[in-house]
Every structure is written in structure tokens, then in C-alpha cells.
Amino acid sequence: MRVAKYLEVKELSVYVDSQLVANQFNGIFEAHDESMQKYLKLVQELALDFDIFQIMQVSRTLNKKADALSKLAALTFSHFKREIWVEEVKVKFIDTDRVSAAVEEDERSWMTPIVEFLNTGTLPLDSTEARKIKMKTPIYLLDKGILYRKSFLGPHLRCLNPTQAESIIREVHEGMCTLHSGHKIVASIIMRLGYYCPSMYRDVVEVIRKCRSCQLHAQMGNWDQLKSGTTDNIRGIGIC
Structure with a gap:
């Protein structure tokens, strides 16, 4: 419902x-x-x-199909080819009091100039920054005060400020079955859930760096690359 x-x-x-x-x-x-x-x-x-x-x-x-879906959280089907x-x-x-907002936009961030331009046409005083905002704006959509990044192959992605992004990254990395997956997997899951932040990959790496469990269990070769900042070829960082 x-x-x-x-x-x-x-x-x-x-x-x-x-x-x-x-x-x-x-x-x-x-x-x-x-x-x-x-x-x-x-x-x-x-x-x-x-x-x-x-x-x-x-x-x-x-009602067998619905009954099977209701039990998926407690069962594992390794032969499934598609993710559920x-x-x-x-x-x-x-x-609960049912007064909750998963994503609150309560601070100035990278979204603020875009939202202001879409709302009132206001641009930064700096000409270079103003030109960048004009170039970026066409790929964004403002609906009911919420900023989305347009997508041509899927649903629009809700934009996040750094605080919101960190909260969702921690939930996916540490909260969903405590998988402690690598940065590419975590970022991919977040985008599939419908969220977007331009610094998503960098933010995920920062969260993984601070994760004690990942520090203890990550492969040493991958961890050395993570500390040095060369993460392009890392697979499965921090899988516990």
C-alpha cells in the first residue's frame, strides 16, 4: 500500500x-x-x-507465487540468474510515529545551484561556474522540490547531498546482510535503488577505508591499492 x-x-x-x-x-x-x-x-x-x-x-x-516471494528473505536460490x-x-x-523522511535536503551542496537555477533562474556570480550550471542543468529534473538526474535507460535517480550519500552508503555496505562488498558493487546497488551523487565512487571508497571489518578481512593487495587511491582494478575489496 x-x-x-x-x-x-x-x-x-x-x-x-x-x-x-x-x-x-x-x-x-x-x-x-x-x-x-x-x-x-x-x-x-x-x-x-x-x-x-x-x-x-x-x-x-x-497464491503460490506470492507465497514464494514472501519467503525469499529467508531462503537462498543460487540458480537464480536475475537478482531479486x-x-x-x-x-x-x-x-513508529510514521513521520519519517529517508532523504532530507537540509544543507547547501552541489545540488543547490542547480535547484536555484531550475526554480528561479538564478546563476552564480562567477561566469565560469554559471556556464557549468547551464551545461549541467538539462540532465536534471526538479519535481515537487526534489532533484532527479534524468536517465534514458532506467528510472530517474534521486540526487543526494554528501550527508545523505554517506548514510545510504553505510546502510548498503554495512546494513544489507552485512555483505561489506567492494566499492563498485556498493555504488552499483545504490544506483539501482534509485539514488545518485556525482562523488558516489569516491564517497564509497572513503566509507570502506573507515570500515573496521573491511580493514581486518580485505585482501592485502587490494587494500594497498585502496590506500594508495588506485582503485580502478580492485575487485571485491572488503568482502568479509
């Missing part, structure tokens, strides 16, 4: 194999458990954002 709301979907039909969940929302069953009452209230609030919203129960035998991304929800939504 959160994803559909973000994508501005107006009509949504949800199929679940839980008779309890479907009938509680449809008013056939009552929610007695305190936790279920909170979830029901949350779903009812989210349902107001759609013109049409319905939950329907289907038998588990007719799984969101790990660490905190129950009923236990």
Missing part, C-alpha cells in the same frame, strides 16, 4: 491468503488482538488515499 501510494496508484486490489486479515478489513471478523487492531487501523487510514481499495482472500494453493530485491522491515509500522 505504501509503494502504491508513492506511485500515485488510485485503484488497488490486494489478494491475501489470510482469511483473518481479509475478513477483519471487510468487517466480517472483529480484531480483538491489540496488535491486529493497530494494523487494521493503519490499513484503514492508508485505504483513504485510494479511490478504490479492496482486500480479497484467495486460497494458499492459488527484498526489503527488510526491521521495525513494525504500528510501533
Whole structure:
């Protein structure tokens, strides 16, 4: 429901194999458990954002694909050729105030001149910098106050300032299954997630340099290149 709301979907039909969940929302069953009452209230609030919203129960035998996807986080399929991304929800939504913003633009950064030019046509006083901004601007898009980098082969990428970039890099490098992957892999994952920063690769290398686990377990040849700054041929830095 959160994803559909973000994508501005107006009509949504949800199929679940839980008779309890479907009938509680449809008013056939009552929610007695305190936790279920909170979830029901949350779903009812989210349902107001759609013109049409319905939950329907289907038998588990007719819901095999969805059931398999729901278990991917706990299973490993080495024969899969395509990557399947799984969101790990660490905190129950009923236990949060739901006032959160994953990306806050609260400081001046490389994005500020571009945003100001797109908003008001304002350019830096320095003629050289002003020319650079004019040349860069066509590949950026400002939508509802958020800056995106246009992409012709995929979705537009949300731009990040250095603080935001470091936070997301640490989450991907240290938080997602604690893989501690190399800088190219981490940067690639972040771009696939839909984020962009012009100094992404350099920022990732800096985070890896400060990662204690990577310092302990990285291959010595790769680590020497990382310290010297020659990272072009490094593969798998810091894989623990």
C-alpha cells in the first residue's frame, strides 16, 4: 500500500491468503488482538488515499507465487540468474510515529545551484561556474522540490547531498546482510535503488577505508591499492 501510494496508484486490489486479515478489513471478523487492531487501523487510514481499495482472500494453493516471494528473505536460490530485491522491515509500522523522511535536503551542496537555477533562474556570480550550471542543468529534473538526474535507460535517480550519500552508503555496505562488498558493487546497488551523487565512487571508497571489518578481512593487495587511491582494478575489496 505504501509503494502504491508513492506511485500515485488510485485503484488497488490486494489478494491475501489470510482469511483473518481479509475478513477483519471487510468487517466480517472483529480484531480483538491489540496488535491486529493497530494494523487494521493503519490499513484503514492508508485505504483513504485510494479511490478504490479492496482486500480479497484467495486460497494458499492459488497464491503460490506470492507465497514464494514472501519467503525469499529467508531462503537462498543460487540458480537464480536475475537478482531479486527484498526489503527488510526491521521495525513494525504500528510501533513508529510514521513521520519519517529517508532523504532530507537540509544543507547547501552541489545540488543547490542547480535547484536555484531550475526554480528561479538564478546563476552564480562567477561566469565560469554559471556556464557549468547551464551545461549541467538539462540532465536534471526538479519535481515537487526534489532533484532527479534524468536517465534514458532506467528510472530517474534521486540526487543526494554528501550527508545523505554517506548514510545510504553505510546502510548498503554495512546494513544489507552485512555483505561489506567492494566499492563498485556498493555504488552499483545504490544506483539501482534509485539514488545518485556525482562523488558516489569516491564517497564509497572513503566509507570502506573507515570500515573496521573491511580493514581486518580485505585482501592485502587490494587494500594497498585502496590506500594508495588506485582503485580502478580492485575487485571485491572488503568482502568479509
